[in-house]
Amino acid sequence: MDKSPDLLETLSLARDFLAREIPGPIARAKADEQGDDPLAVLGAEACACQKCGLAQTRMSVVFGSGRADANLVFVGEAPGAEEDRQGVPFVGAAGQLLTRMIEAMGLVREDVYIANIVKCRPPNNRDPKPDEIAACRPYLERQLDLIAPVVICTLGRFAAQTLLQTTEAIGRLRGRVFDRYGAKVVPTYHPAALLRNPQWKRPTWEDLKLVRKLCDGTEI
Ligand code: SF4
Numbered sequence: 001m002d003k004s005p006d007l008l009e010t011l012s013l014a015r016d017f018l019a020r021e022i023p024g025p026i027a028r029a030k031a032d033e034q035g036d037d038p039l040a041v042l043g044a045e046a047c048a049c050q051k052c053g054l055a056q057t058r059m060s061v062v063f064g065s066g067r068a069d070a071n072l073v074f075v076g077e078a079p080g081a082e083e084d085r086q087g088v089p090f091v092g093a094a095g096q097l098l099t100r101m102i103e104a105m106g107l108v109r110e111d112v113y114i115a116n117i118v119k120c121r122p123p124n125n126r127d128p129k130p131d132e133i134a135a136c137r138p139y140l141e142r143q144l145d146l147i148a149p150v151v152i153c154t155l156g157r158f159a160a161q162t163l164l165q166t167t168e169a170i171g172r173l174r175g176r177v178f179d180r181y182g183a184k185v186v187p188t189y190h191p192a193a194l195l196r197n198p199q200w201k202r203p204t205w206e207d208l209k210l211v212r213k214l215c216d217g218t219e220i
Contacts, residue, residue, distance in 0.1 A: 039068045039146050046119050052135035054120035060087035064115035071215045073113045073149040077158040078128050084121040089114045094192035105212045113147055117162050144181045151214045152183045156190025175207050184214045
């Protein structure tokens with residue numbers, strides 16, 4: 001079919017408008033066309049997201065960071081104030097402890113992927129509400145699908161209970177191995193909880209040793 005330059009320009013403008021307004025399928029179509037990284041396209045889609053009320057109060061959408069083909073993914077609860085400011089997960093005091101934990105495992109942050117259950121900061125760091133989790137969960141599930149990690153290490157009660165669909169206490173969940181999302185899921189304590197409860201550092205270290213061994217057989 002012969003398309004005039006005007007018509008092509010109109011179609012291109014319409015597609016860009018739709019990509020902003022209904023980013024999912026259009027963004028994927030653009031990714032296919034341009035050979036883009038699908039994880040980056042999903043991140044761009046999340047950055048325009050208005051699917052729950054947290055969009056009204058956030059400064060940044062904190063989608064996730066790290067290797068797109070990581071063997072190990074850490075999943076926390078939600079961004080805090082510093083993460084909201086920088087748009088990067090786990091960069092506050094708890095994040096610095098997580099970085100040291102990763103290094104103690106013989107890895108660096110760039111080796112792994114880090115994300116949260118919800119991508120926008122709940123005001124005053126309250127727990128995310130069920131409707132916010134339901135709205136945001138597909139992003140995490142698609143992230144996990146694209147990254148296809150060997151191990152998912154959940155950080156804290158909230159991430160473990162949400163990903164495992166359980167109400168069991170973190171003290172009973174931690175250190176165990178669950179088969180979910182095509183990976184081994186190992187819950188452990190949240191670094192923020194370790195800052196308040198240093199006696200939990202020892203069991204957390206045992207969990208991290210298990211995580212590393214499940215990832216690639218390395219004993220630490
Ligand atoms: S928390 Fe998730 S669902 Fe809600 S606006 Fe942010 S990205 Fe969208």
